[in-house]
Amino acid sequence: MTGYLLSAFIYLCAACIAVPVAKRLGLGSVLGYLVAGVVIGPVLGLVGSETTEIQHFAEFGVVMMLFLVGLELEPRMLWTMRTRLLGLGGLQVAITASVFAAASLLLGLDWRMAIAVGLLLSLSSTAIVLQTFNEKGLGATPGGRSAFSVLLFQDIAVIPMLALIPLLAIPGQAGGGDHGGGHGELSLVAHLSGWAYALVVIAAVAVVIGVGHFLSRPLFRFVAETGLREAFTATALALVIGIAVLMSLVGLSPALGTFLAGVVLATSEFRHELETDIEPFKGLLLGLFFITVGAGIQFPVLQDNLVTVLGLTAGVMLVKGVILFGLALLFNTRRGDGWLFSLSLAQAGEFGFVLLSYSQQNHVLEGELVSILALVVALSMFLTPLLFILYDALVLPRYEDNSGQREADSIDSRGPVIIAGSGRFGQVVNRLLRANGIGTVVLDRNPAQVENLRQVKTPSYFGDATRPDLLHSAGVEEASLFVVAIDDRDQAVGLVQHLKQAHPQLPVLVRAFDRGHHYALEDAGADFVVYETYHSALELGVEALRTLGYHPFRAEKLRVAFDEQERVGRAKLYEAWREKSEGDKYGTSHTELYIQLNEAMGELMQTDRDDRHSRSERGWTPPPKGYADDLKDDPQPG
Template identity: 40%
Template sequence: MAVEASSNDLVQVVALLAAGVVAVPIFKRMGLGSILGYLAAGVVIGPFGLRVFSESEAILHVAELGVVMFLFIIGLEMQPSRLWGLRREIFGLGALQVGVCAVLLTAVGVAGGFPISQSFVAGAGFVLTSTAIVMQLLEERGEIAEPKGQRIVSVLLLEDLAIVPLLALIAFLAPGGADTSLAERFTEVGIGLAAIVGLVLAGRYLLNPFFRILADARAREVMTAAALLVVLGSALAMQLSGLSMAMGAFLAGVLLSESTFRHQLEADIEPFRGILLGLFFLAVGMSLDLHVVVANWRLIAIYVVAYMVMKALGIYIVARVLKTRHREALERAVFMAQGGEFAFVLYSAAAAVGIIDNQANAMLTAIVIISMVLTPLAIIALRYLTPRDAQSLDGVEIAAGLTGSVLIIGFGRFGQIASQPLLLRGIDVSIIDNDVEMIQAAADFGFKVYYGDGTRLDILHAAGAGRARAVLVCVDKPDVAVRIAQLIKAEFPLLTVLARAYDRGTALQLIRAGVDFQLRETFESALVFGGSALESLGVDPEDVAEVIEDVRRRDTARFETQLAEGVRAGQRFLRGNIGTPIPTPLTQPRRTGQALNEETADVLHKSEPAD
């Protein structure tokens, strides 16, 4: 019997892993994101799908540790000074958004004919956004560290704190809850505050010495165990005091953000975080009771739409009142329009004290889960349905009638450095770029940069490409650089064109486009870096110079071979389709000696990666 039970458990573990491994790549390939893949996989293998699992609650409780660890890692990125700098967003923007959305969502329930206490509980639960979904989406888009991402994080932190007074209100709204003494309520609040203070003091005075002692022991597995102990211990302390586990983990991360062990902790926690967070989304998908959805689909559909629309409206109104740009306000509204995992806690507490019954709890849970499923789809729809904000050209001059001897297209970090030798020699330089913010920033440092898109022929004429002696293509996007080079060489065939290449493949395309000179953007600096590394190891500078030159020769030979192979392939294609060979561009004058590659051995010639 024990063997059979063990075998069944192993089947479930394999099913969980297989569901994630199969579903996530498929959904990401379809452009729907990993979260939707996990949620769909959970529905398929859950109690209302293939029934690999009969109860999702146990898995959900374990999987919530993924959210806990995710918040810990986010906390490691938030130094206390940075968090203090967000205090206005947390207690201003966050509190206002939670308050306005709670009123609007409560009004939805009252308009549907439900008592005000039930309407408030349902709406308040939906106010609490899914930290796991929003954080994951921000991480996938690389926006957590951006200002708009930080504002969303601030609201999420306030919502995590709001779970405490909301649970207290649940106790007050319960039948007979008004009889609860004020002393008991103040005691609960005091316990929560004491837990926060205790965790802050422990993090400030105990954690660093603790990890220092463990580091001296030089036992890697003990450091990993200690990292898990800190995360789970802080989460448990907050849970026992009535706060959320995620809040405890986040505070622990913030307190360790300036520790010398920060990067070690992040490396130890990351594998557990990724697996458990995926497990959390799987468990949420399993929790969707399809029987309840089918039996009450009209009511659930109405309230999913009503709650998401009203919450998004409240978020948008608050954002605009606080002078947020339209697009950012719209994105925040769509990102945060769903209910979250803390709603499950609030609804369960309300059902336990008799405010709502089990049927209402199941329906509200289904509404929240469906809103979570719809969020990635809503974000995709937003991306396709709304055009990007047009850039304001206030204070920016459009390229017209420029007469510089040299035209620089693109004034990022590469173009700025490339322009300095020309300017120091007194050469008349015209500069165009299509990034308004960069143009305005360059003006603060005395650079005159004009607005213009180098992929447009009319802009090139207006920027003086026909009168210039040379054009420097310094844009950072490979395809754009190649397109500009092709356009210039087609319209101004005698003009000297020098181009920045992103990697070896781009360099080959630029030469085929006819540029007179190209340089891979990181190669020369990497070559100098490698030479300095040799000198630091005691190699004679003359020997270093010889080694570096040898790298250049090898790279140039490989580059010429690849270019010739590309030409021969093109000739073979044309002979097979047209019957006439084309002239080789190898006879054209060009300089490729500077086109270097990071590899230092011929053995890598067969499978050469991008730089």
């Protein structure tokens, strides 16, 4: 037990030192993990043989990653990017894989090994590239969008690749398998005949889709209604792990299964909550995976093959870059965007490691070749930040005059409005916006409410809007506006504080419950605060005046006068409230001021009744009697 904890501690320590340093240096978290692995493994020798075992466990992070990729893939979104996705992505993977496979054949590898090498080198690093795009704000540029399409295609293409690799196993070598292979594992299908096996596979896939589509929603709703966050997390994990186990039992790729489940759940109201719950596990496991990769790097191998490794790395990146550049030209991604596209995707990626270790388990690739390829993949990832620096320093200045065009584009791609809380208040806001064709993302933590909204075709998601990670998956970074209409007062204040701190540019409009809440929200930095009952109460007040026989327009003018005075008073009371010490926010002096202001309001209304030249009647007041005495007619001609 202590031993496990000790190595967990070493891994976590390495990560929490290396990752922030790498991010600070602009290198991205993946490189941080890799370096951490190198340090605790080959350099300091703190971890040893157990890394391989941990690596197998950590590969589950990839399974989770594909679940999340699936969750992001709404069928509609896929459809709009079909040309780039299939054309650009498909061609990139096909051409790159073929070129590297051919090169491997020329270098004398067996054809099965050549295919494996081609496939694993054709992939790029989703983790590094998307992370960097986010940091540099390049995701919305044409080059960035094209790169994203290719990465997405690669992420999907990994699934058939994982399925293909066991078929490439070289029979002679498979016999000596010792660990990790398919033989020692549980299997339901080991002794089934071909057609029975096919039936079982189809049934398993049907179970995944069926469970995802029909069973998961009532289950999630049932769990969500308990209001216990960890219960929901447990359910989400159980779903992912359960599907992975089922897939393994029938001999399919767990990644494929969870990806399918993700796609099925992409339109579910629980999507953002699921993303939020699985994300940290995925992040930790992938991080662990990268550490083990770094720890597994064999320095003796690097020393012995220094020239080979460096030459191969340069060759791989050059070939990938050239192919990408050609594709960019073919798909009209030109100038600076073409360069961005080519430079950003020229490395090999984390899925390369996955394929590599998977190939090793399945005895497709072995021995020194694996070590050398691992070094090549890792080195190319190490070099990627340099390529981004190259892009910033050399490419961008040449096409600087283009930037005006780009800004004009970004106005069109206005982000959605996020509405937290979809009760009687948030709902009206949402309806007005949607009626005007404005995209909204509605978050509510009451599953029944979300269900009702969905029945009337309002896209809404279950989730606690006060969690930063949920806000992230709801797209707060791209949002153009945030509306806070949640029921819990303190949480509303906390949410506003968080939003204004983390996203100072994002306008935040908030519903307040009462005076004190209003002040607290204003204090927290809300851009606009409105009392939930003030305007409707005023409406009823005006109706009362009308019923008492006031002329409707006079009643309206009195409303305006009241409202203006109320605003002035509110500002004064707020100032007084701010000056108070924490404990005495509503102390005696505040009450006094409130009474004063109320009297002032009464006086205003009173003078309005007595004196015709009062504030609420200004402008429609007839001039005083005899005012025309001052005015002279023109002198008569003649």
